[in-house]
Amino acid sequence: MFSFRPKKADNNDKALLELYRSSGDQQHLSGLYERYMHLVYGVCLKYLQDREQAKDAVMQIYEKLVEEVLKHEIEQFRGWLYVLARNHCLMALRKDKNQHFISIDTEENQSGIMEIANPVHPNGGADEKEHDLLRLRECMEQLKADQKECVRRFYLEEKSYAQIHEELKMELKKVKSHIQNGRRNLKICMEEQKLRIGGKDAK
Secondary structure (H helix, E strand, C coil): CCCCCCCCCCCCHHHHHHHHHHHCCHHHHHHHHHHHHHHHHHHHHHHHCCHHHHHHHHHHHHHHHHHHHHHCCCCCHHHHHHHHHHHHHHHHHHHHHCCCCCCECCCCCCCCCECCCCCCCCCCHHHHHHHHHHHHHHHHHHCCHHHHHHHHHHHHCCCCHHHHHHHHCCCHHHHHHHHHHHHHHHHHHHHHHHHHHHHHHHC
16 A cells, blocks of 8 residues: 655645545545655654554554544644654554653654653562653642643643644643743753752662
């Protein structure tokens, strides 16, 4: 059905998305997906470290795509697809290896990923994972109200900037600013907590 070789785009991404949404014809969606399938495969291979699993994931992501593109306002398909593929792989790793991942990213900057990955070991691994979750909750509570609400909706509920803008009746640029600042403050807070805990353990 699919090839992992990149294909030249005949129509722009938004046009194909609109054709699929209006007609329900998966030929439009598969044509769009084929443009970026080599990139999706690369992301899956990077995370899963297995060629066959990566190929399976590419097909699973397409199956998910059929429904997901109807639920979201997509401004830039390539970046949105990257996030979808990455999250799919992280969830697969969490399920297969019993790890917990917390991913904090933005649509514009896919390189800014903060992950907490803690394998559950017989000697205290579950406690470590619980501590990480507690730190995250504590740091979320320290965010300003607008930052906390925007971060929660964007990362935990996977809502778009436009959806948050509509729901909170907040200017779009303020939504983006609160998400960026909230993400930065969360990262700083969690790093500080880890340093404090590390200092206590060293005593």
